Amino acid sequence: MADRPVHEYIKELSNSLVILSDKVVKNFSAAIDAISGEAAQNLEEVRLVEDEIDASEVRLEESCLVFLALNQPVARDLRSIITILKINTDLERVGDLSVHICERIAEVDQDFLRDFHFEKMGYVAKDMVQKSIQAFVNNDRKLAEEVCDMDEELDALHRAVFKKVSAEIRVGEMDSNQFITALSISRYIERIGDHATKIAREVLYLVTGEIVRHVEGSFEKLIQSLKD
Numbered sequence: 001m002a003d004r005p006v007h008e009y010i011k012e013l014s015n016s017l018v019i020l021s022d023k024v025v026k027n028f029s030a031a032i033d034a035i036s037g038e039a040a041q042n043l044e045e046v047r048l049v050e051d052e053i054d055a056s057e058v059r060l061e062e063s064c065l066v067f068l069a070l071n072q073p074v075a076r077d078l079r080s081i082i083t084i085l086k087i088n089t090d091l092e093r094v095g096d097l098s099v100h101i102c103e104r105i106a107e108v109d110q111d112f113l114r115d116f117h118f119e120k121m122g123y124v125a126k127d128m129v130q131k132s133i134q135a136f137v138n139n140d141r142k143l144a145e146e147v148c149d150m151d152e153e154l155d156a157l158h159r160a161v162f163k164k165v166s167a168e169i170r171v172g173e174m175d176s177n178q179f180i181t182a183l184s185i186s187r188y189i190e191r192i193g194d195h196a197t198k199i200a201r202e203v204l205y206l207v208t209g210e211i212v213r214h215v216e217g218s219f220e221k222l223i224q225s226l227k228d
Contacts, residue, residue, distance in 0.1 A: 010081070017136070020057065021091055023049060023052060023053050023056065025129055028094060028122070028125070028126055030045060031098040031122075032101070032118065032126075034046075034110075035114065043106050057091065061089075064088070083202045087136060090195040093195055094192050101188045105185065108182070112182070116185075121158070121186065124150065124193065128196035129195075131143055132197075132199035136199065141204060155193075157190075
């Protein structure tokens with residue numbers, strides 16, 4: 001490692017992260033597509049790709065740790081490796097959530113789920129993940145801030161599902177388990193948006209050196225919205 005410039009290794013690690021993000025986004029898309037397709041078939045495919053994602057995440061983490069041990073980077077280089085490590089973890093969790101979404105979809109009738117507009121939620125969440133990675137690649141502070149702003153749109157969609165489920169359960173005319181499953185799917189998609197927001201904040205840390213954290217969480221925002 002010492003024979004090559006540090007920036008070349010960082011570029012190599014960054015490229016691996018982008019490749020991982022492509023797999024994660026495609027798998028998430030497959031999970032959302034299960035609403036209008038063959039849920040059982042999609043679930044099997046999503047699980048297989050998730051195994052690849054897990055293996056890639058471990059390899060990238062190990063490469064980052066070896067780099068840290070052998071090069072002891074400082075300043076911008078250190079921030080880059082820390083950012084890659086954290087984004088790597090967030091992407092792996094998005095992969096896990098994609099599996100959970102597909103599992104829940106397979107439990108209920110797809111026609112029932114279409115009333116909740118999860119495709120729209122999925123589009124927003126996927127756009128957030130893609131833009132957060134693009135912000136990382138381009139060191140784009142403005143785009144990272146845009147992703148953070150988009151989180152409110154996804155939270156609003158999740159709140160709408162929460163209110164719909166609450167109202168339907170109170171009426172009690174349908175199986176409440178189906179509505180609880182729908183709420184779980186909504187929550188998983190919303191959490192993917194949270195991870196995209198975390199990635200965007202890590203990009204802001206990379207670009208500015210400032211840690212952006214400890215903002216009001218989505219659960220607290222949901223509870224407050226129900227009080228309003």
